[in-house]
Amino acid sequence: MEHIVIIGNGISGVTLARHIRKLSDKKITIVSGETDYFFSRTALMYIYMGHMKFEHTQPYEDWFWKKNRIDLRKAFVQHIDTDKKTLALDDGDLLTYDKLVIATGSKPNKFGWPGQDLDGVMGMYHKQDLENLEAYAPNNKVCKRAVIVGGGLIGIELAEMLNSRNIPVTFLVRESSFWNGVLPEGESVMINRHIKNHHIDLRLSTNLKEIKSDSNGKVKSVIIEETGEEIACDVVGLTAGVSPNIDFIKSSNIETGRGVKVNRYLETNVPDVYAIGDCAEQHEAIGNRRPIEAVWYTGRMMGETLAQTICGNRIQYKPGHWFNSAKFLDIEYQTYGWVFSKPKEGHAHFHWRHADDTKCITIEYDISTNQFVGINTFGIRMRHETFDTWLTENRDVDYVINHLSEANFDPEFYSHYETEVLSAYNNQLQTA
Known part of the structure; x- marks a missing residue:
């Protein structure tokens, strides 16, 4: 056999x-x-x-x-x-x-930082990482502060976890704005504000220089590359990608x-x-x-x-249209198709943000053909199947904007905001 x-x-x-x-x-x-x-x-x-x-x-x-x-x-x-x-x-x-x-x-990536293998340093990928976190950060009495290094999705998840136990968090992000290699500027800046609103000490354009040890081989502090500042901490989360x-x-x-x-x-x-x-x-x-x-x-x-x-039916891997979802603290994020941090050549972005600063939409489209290329949504749930169909059908951006209510997973949202999104889109077209 x-x-x-x-x-x-x-x-x-x-x-x-x-x-x-x-x-x-x-x-x-x-x-x-x-x-x-x-x-x-x-x-x-x-x-x-x-x-x-x-x-x-x-x-x-x-x-x-x-x-x-x-x-x-x-x-x-x-x-x-x-x-x-x-x-x-x-x-x-x-x-x-x-x-x-x-x-x-x-x-998890490690970049040869001095002290990266000390007790109290961990990633957040394996079950063993969870066990380490429970051991070194069970509460805010044992762990007076945690430092997270790396500004991706795992980093924000770890920040939320520690935050849930009232453990103070300093978040070191190498980029000038959170996840700005992936998110367009309006979205990235909104998430920066959201992180700070949760009383997380977000440090942008900041790199780790080294992790310092106490006399027992456990983390006691980190040193910042740019300023030499020493931040006392009991846990260091390394979340700079995988x-x-x-x-x-x-x-x-x-x-x-x-x-x-x-x-x-x-x-x-x-x-x-x-x-x-x-x-x-x-x-x-x-x-x-x-x-x-x-x-x-x-x-x-x-x-x-x-x-x-x-099992004998040799077929190619065909993943179809790109999609993904994540959570930034309590803001849900979904993406369908392709929305680049900066529009690709010949493309443009339409961006709408709600006044409460926790909901926004960015749509990428082709300027010459008006073809819909992709959408990012924050704080709004959309239906995967609907966008998958529209991408397959090569719908234009006007069609998508005018039919957003069909894609919405949460009808309450659109009874409030659909008109506002459409109005913002029409205003952008008139001033373009």
């Missing part, structure tokens, strides 16, 4: 295993050293904030794996021998495969760049070896997407796609 071995029990690997089982009777083994069972990584923050327990983040009961004949092996892979088709595990065992799938996800977790692969014959290199079929350069999820890097990016996508839903889609290929 053909043996499929999957390294990694995140959303990609588990989705793949489930779909292979739906399609076949192949032998399936998932190898992971992080946790016994699959859990929803995006829910870690809600455990710390008291909204759920860890067992609530596990979508499948423990019996699910045995019932579906998916073997779970708690171990880390140390080396892959693609000639012999074996994996060397850290417990000394060798595991043999017929087909191998690498789904090892990401690890990188593919592939160090153990580099000694094998599998081609790597930043991630494991794959083609459109998610195949590596070695027959019978594949990669999916955060650790996979497309040889050529798909449309405007990045070659590596650390996004939950694309990991799931890769798992579903590769299951078909492994």
Whole structure:
């Protein structure tokens, strides 16, 4: 019986295993050293904030794996021998495969800062990070202040987590405005204000120089690169992005760049070896997407796609129109299609912001054809299916603005603001 071995029990690997089982009777083994069972990584923050327990983040009961004949092996892979088709595990065992799938996800970036491995320094990606946070920042008596380094989505989540326990937070963001490599200026500046309104000490254009230790090897302070200022703290969160977790692969014959290199079929350069999820890097990016996508839903889609290929129906990975969502403290963010921080050449932005400074919309469109390219919404819930359809139908921006109520997930919003959005759009056209 053909043996499929999957390294990694995140959303990609588990989705793949489930779909292979739906399609076949192949032998399936998932190898992971992080946790016994699959859990929803995006829910870690809600455990710390008291909204759920860890067992609530596990979508499948423990019996699910045995019932579906998916073997779970708690171990880390140390080396892959693609000639012999074996994996060397850290417990000394060798595991043999017929087909191998690498789904090892990401690890937090570290940039060689002095003190980055001290006690009290952590990322916010793995279950072990959550356990560390609970140990070093259970409350504001044990943790008098936390410093977060890196201004992306994980950084803002960690700030919200600490804020929920009334722990003072200093937030070091290298960029001149929060997440301004992704967000247009109006949105980024609104989020800056929102962060400060939550009494978070936001420091823009600020870099970490070093993390200082007390006599016990624990964090006691950080030093700011630009000013030399020392900030006393008990916890440092390193959230300056993530990188593919592939160090153990580099000694094998599998081609790597930043991630494991794959083609459109998610195949590596070695027959019978594949990669999916955060650790996979497309040889050529798909449309405007990045070659590596650390996004939950694309990991799931890769798992579903590769299951078909492994079970004899070889198909390409086609992720469709870009979309994503996140939360900035209590402001929900959604994006559909492409809205760049600065409009692409030949494009323009329409931006509307509500007077309460917690809701806004930015639409990107083609100036010459008026074609709708994408939308960002803050504080307003929109329907994914509606925008997916409009992008496929190549609707123009006038159509989108005049039909926004059809896309709205929350009818109360549009009874208040739809006229205002349309009026702002018409005014912009008249002054353009």
